[in-house]
Amino acid sequence: LAKTTQPISMDSYEGQEVNITCSHNNIATNDYITWYQQFPSQGPRFIIQGYKTKVTNEVASLFIPADRKSSTLSLPRVSLSDTAVYYCLVDPQTDKLIFGTGTRLQVFP
Amino acid sequence: DAGITQSPRYKITETGRQVTLMCHQTWSHSYMFWYRQDLGHGLRLIYYSAAADITDKGEVPDGYVVSRSKTENFPLTLESATRSQTSVYFCASTRGGYQETQYFGPGTRLLVL
Numbered sequence: 001l002a003k004t005t006q007p008i009s010m011d012s013y014e015g016q017e018v019n020i021t022c023s024h025n026n027i028a029t030n031d032y033i034t035w036y037q038q039f040p041s042q043g044p045r046f047i048i049q050g051y052k053t054k055v056t057n058e059v060a061s062l063f064i065p066a067d068r069k070s071s072t073l074s075l076p077r078v079s080l081s082d083t084a085v086y087y088c089l090v091d092p093q094t095d096k097l098i099f100g101t102g103t104r105l106q107v108f109p
Numbered sequence: 110d111a112g113i114t115q116s117p118r119y120k121i122t123e124t125g126r127q128v129t130l131m132c133h134q135t136w137s138h139s140y141m142f143w144y145r146q147d148l149g150h151g152l153r154l155i156y157y158s159a160a161a162d163i164t165d166k167g168e169v170p171d172g173y174v175v176s177r178s179k180t181e182n183f184p185l186t187l188e189s190a191t192r193s194q195t196s197v198y199f200c201a202s203t204r205g206g207y208q209e210t211q212y213f214g215p216g217t218r219l220l221v222l
């Protein structure tokens with residue numbers, strides 16, 4: 001079971017780039033890395049998913065080094081509306097679907 | 110397109126009572142999940158279902174019962190509610206397996222007195 005480790009919280013200012021790193025030392029060969037975002041009083045929502053190297057969509061980028069033991073979610077030019085909790089999820093093929101406690105991002109004006 | 114809905118959104122009950130939380134999705138997704146979210150614990154999987162009439166335990170199944178007679182519905186029942194089950198409950202679904210994007214409902218906030 002691949003356990004993930006993320007920083008508990010991060011602060012940033014509007015317009016800055018934010019990078020949130022997730023460690024997953026025991027990731028299995030077939031595991032994907034998925035990131036979710038959760039606003040207060042809402043369910044999590046999918047941001048991005050990747051397997052290796054780099055993935056980019058309209059919201060974020062995901063960087064995965066060759067050893068895949070970590071991954072970095074990059075949010076370009078954050079705004080106040082990006083204040084949320086971000087979860088890194090790996091090993092979803094098990095019946096545990098471990099989300100962890102996530103990283104609480106606070107964006108200041 | 111309603112997506113995935115949960116009812117009720119808020120519920121107050123007393124210790125020992127039976128409570129059923131409803132989850133309904135309109136996408137005909139195969140997989141459905143129930144999570145609970147508590148401060149300091151993140152999201153923890155209670156039960157999941159791969160298809161109608163197929164259910165299995167997650168990380169924290171004790172005290173909960175699920176059923177899935179129809180693909181679109183996945184009710185979660187607390188047979189005898191306890192205070193430790195006070196939590197926010199989220200239902201989610203995926204089109205196929207675990208690797209796919211999970212779509213979450215708005216949550217049910219449950220208070221057990």
